[in-house]
Amino acid sequence: MEVTESWYLVLGALLFIIGGTGLLIRRNPLVMLMCVELMLNGVNLTFVAFSRMYSDIRGQTVVFFVLVVAAAEVVVGLGLVVAILRRQPEATADDLNVLKG
């Protein structure tokens, strides 16, 4: 069997679905952030697969930007988790509604 680019697209979609399901089903904010990373990685794999499919380097350039956004998102997200738990040690993801203005 020949590996075509569609196989990578299917794998990327599966990672996205697993990540999204985990994001909805888990309530630990740390694990929820990891699930966001899974979704981003599924998308990255899709971008690289399309880059190969169309032999266009720009798909890989986009992945670079996604990496930067993912890093920034994790830094701010974990900072929020630490700051909230310092104020309210028993906080869960539900208690983040205190963030509303």
Add this chain to the structure above:
Amino acid sequence: MVDTIVFIIAAIICLSGAFGVILVKNPVHAALMLVMTLFGIAVQFVALEAHFLAAVQVIVYAGAIVVLFLFVIMLLGIDVSQKLDIGAMKSQKIAAFGFAGAGLAILGFLINRVDNAATGRPPVGGAINDQTANVSQLAGSLFDDYVYAFELTSVLLVIAVIGAVVLARKPTQAQLEAGAEPEGSDA
């Protein structure tokens, strides 16, 4: 043949790691499962001839982001980070299964209907040239065509760093006193 074996092994690593992240109770184990998935994806990047991105995937994701996760878990203490996890609500479970079912249904539909997603049109710009190394092509695209976007990402990173510093700062005495007022009085 080798391609197929590599793809299947890396895909199994990716998917089992992903299931591990969402199913394992201990957040430390979830972070290690995430590393497994990221390595699997790095292997897929190599198979797709995105060599530089494979290296960046291991260095930035597995090396920096997961370490940041583990650092925060250790900072909070394992018991605290585990106590954060309360069981899923019923509506949450319904939403999650709905999402998974809808996603898999769309995926199955697409696999059935779309034989070849490619339009067959040549790339408009930035075509991959087999003679040049992957890194130099990526650099040409990043520092030439998308240099403004690249500079903007540095602004984004500076904002993220400043935001993290502001969030992680210990509240001053005055802020603590202001926060000691009854909850919701200033909401």
